Amino acid sequence: MSAPERIPPRGGVTRSGSCAEADGSGEERSGADTAAVHDLLAHGELTVRGQVREASNAVLLCTVERDGRRADCVYKPVAGERPLWDFPDGNLARREVAAYELSRATGWDLVPPTVLRDGPYGEGMCQLWVDSDPEAELLALVEDEEPGPGWKGICFAEVGEGRTALLVHADDPRLRRLAVLDAVINNGDRKGGHLLSTPGGGLYAIDHGVTFNAEDKLRTLLWGWAGEPLTGEALTVLRRLGADLAEGGGLAGRLAELVTLAETAAVRDRVEALLRSGRHPEPGGQWPAIPWPPV
Template sequence: MSAPERIPPRGMTSGPSCAEAGDGTQEPPRPDGAAAYDLLVRGELTVRGRIRGASNAVLHCAVELDGQRADCVYKPVAGERPLWDFPDGTLAQREVAAYELSRATGWDLVPPTVLRDGPYGEGMCQLWIEADPAAELLALIDGEEPGPGWKAVGFADVGEGRTALLVHADDARLRRLAVLDAVINNGDRKGGHLLPTPDGRLYAIDHGVTFNAEDRLRTLLWGWAGEPLTDEAVEVLRRLSADLTDGGGLATRLRELVTEAETDAVRDRIGALLREGRHPEPSGQWPAIPWPPV
């Protein structure tokens, strides 16, 4: 295979939206499930542009195979910036590990994500999700109480000496995601990573800063902190625990993507959640909310 091309410079705008092809014709329906996974694994990637504002290289691509086509995100390992608390060149694997664990829960909160070769070398490839711009999951409100249908996160400085209460929706989909983030030890759950879709699904993206063996949980989804886990969450955690025993398929897959110590830490976090039976609370040893939060 020829050497990867040079990654395009940051700030390059992406090409046509995933709802419309470059010639103005309507795109075919977006594949889902096994079809989407196979398309991402075997399809031909064509880079359409670089997404603005990302700290690492994030490329907007089209992927095509046997007449099927979809938009996707491709993050080459060569475009990852080193982090002091993660081994170099491992963020793409962590994104895939988050997808694998999400799939094991049955909640499917992470879009289909694979590790594959591409125009700029090996990287993560993930199905593109168009979010519903009308959906409201986060808000800043005046006052000290979140009000019906909302959960408080904390107060935020909004400028000119004013503060507002940051809240997120009291939404079952977000509550599931809060459990998933606790399991994968997500160090960067921002508001912009939440993608509700018009059909009522919720997807979450950007999972490169996950699976650290040390406590790194930073999230905007603290609204259920200290509250009892739902019966559904307890059942899911029990299934994950069983699948993470030695010889379990999930344990084998995770060890291919993250270190053995990090895989063991996933099992330990699940065990702690089951023993305590509650959503975790901020440890006080690490900033609880990522910056910037959105």
């Protein structure tokens, strides 16, 4: 079997700087730390330092400062969102915040702290910057029909000169949790560049504007577990989410402030469907299963 050709994190995009000044480690935070980060992101002074030009919507790299605390962050103003035919205009920033809220409710904390706030270009989402590990091995290409131990095959990809290779993702419990989260939020755009493995061993996922649609939109690179039984951990988390999404539940109330009532109900329906099947979802066949470009 040929050795995997590693695909770098963040689609090859890197940046210096760290969120360590905000939360100490960039990894697991206590409740007090999380509250402090939220306060900094929501109320700190935003200063624009640059822009991610290859992004489809306006993505501004900023620093945020308050009471002697400082962090790097990403600010996506609503004014910079491109209209989409299947999502309400000016609503992507709220979906990013909704994805963070649901991630927090799972206890997995797979999405960096994200708030909705006013900024230099109006209302938008503000998310703590997370540095990625340039040596992380989450995606790879292998020129074999079988991915081998530690990898899950996704699809074949052209690699030039008439050659194809199997695009694979790591058989990693962190990614498996993310696959469950994506199924719940109905992520229509889970690309490889959205996966951030941190130097401390954590995993974060970014770019959740195309989520929470009431219709099935799931497009992802994390199909490696499709049809397999959900883990006991995932089933426990889904049962907890179901209770929190019930009428009067705290999560249901938070989502209703960010997405439509129909979309909030659809989240509840997806959780119930996962619990009934007890398995990871499979591509439905009525929507492209893998986003383009995939990385």
